Amino acid sequence: MPFPGTFDVDLTGATAVVTGSTRGIGRAITQRLLASGASVIGLQRGTDSLGPGHSCRGVDLSDPAARAEVIAEVLAEHQVDILVNNAGINLRHTVEDFPLEEFSQVMNVNLDAVVQLTQAFGGPMLARGSGRIVNIASMLSFFGGVQASAYAASKGAVAQFTKSVANEWAGRGVAVNAIAPGYIATELNVVLREDTVRNDEIVSRIPAGRWGRADDIAGTALFLASEGAAYVHGAVLPVDGGYLGR
Known part of the structure; x- marks a missing residue:
């Protein structure tokens, strides 16, 4: 599948696990990995496939036991070379009214699952001495946002x-x-994009002058999964059209 601005990365023979692989950013990352020759195993609630090379394991990523079960199944059948922790949720409340149960729910999916999958898939990578893990953070890794304290x-x-x-x-x-x-x-x-006032405020703050596309993130993920990023470690790369530099 051709992509505008595609650069050559050959991941033939590699196997990637991508959480939330059929929607939004996860879908774009999966398509990029597939186009570069990798096989992709998606972990999410649904099991729809994006085509050859892509399979999905249905799992509730909010359930630690379910996560452990699907991890064991995947590792029993595959050598996982690349892990992309993409899936996440956002529940909005003011801080003073944020239900603790919902706060914990966000932390469980967005953080605990990342830790569990990193430990489980990272162990065999360490044993082999090779592997790539790409986590999806956020602009809110740098600032607080509004009504998004848990996220x-x-x-x-x-x-x-x-x-x-x-x-x-x-x-x-x-x-x-x-x-x-x-x-x-x-x-x-x-x-948010259909709110013309808020949309104009957002775009005016972005030096690139537009919203990002899911494939803008996918291209960066592909780079981080490649040998071109062999000396990139511990980076949190903003892909934001220059928003943080404004």
Whole structure:
């Protein structure tokens, strides 16, 4: 599948696990990996395939036991070379009214699952002395946002977790990095983009003058999964059209 601005990366023979692989950013990352020759195993609630080379394991990523079960199944059948921790949720409340149960729910999916999958799939990578892990952080890894305290807390933690793992694993052949997407035009942001006032405020703040596309994130993920990023460790790369530099 051709992509505008595609660069050559050959991942033939590699196997990647991508959480949330059929929607939004996860779908774009999966398509890029497939186009580069990798096989992709998606972990998510649904089991729809994007075509040859892509299979899905249905799993509730909010359930630690279910995560452990599907991890064991995948590792029993595959050598996983690339892990992309993409899946995440956001529940919005003011801080004073944020139900603790919902706060914990966001932290569980956005952080705990990342830790569990990193440990489980990273172990065999360390044993082989090679592997790539790409975590999806957020602009809210850098600032707090509004009515998104749980999401900001989880994504801030993902960024720091990424750096900590890289400190321990960089010298052992496993590259661990994160991407911090800016405002990306996915189905999750339709309402925001349809609000003409808020949309204009957002675009005026982005030096590139547009919302990002899911494939903008996918290209960066492909780079981090490639040998071209062999000396990139512990980075949290903003892909935001220049938003943070404004």
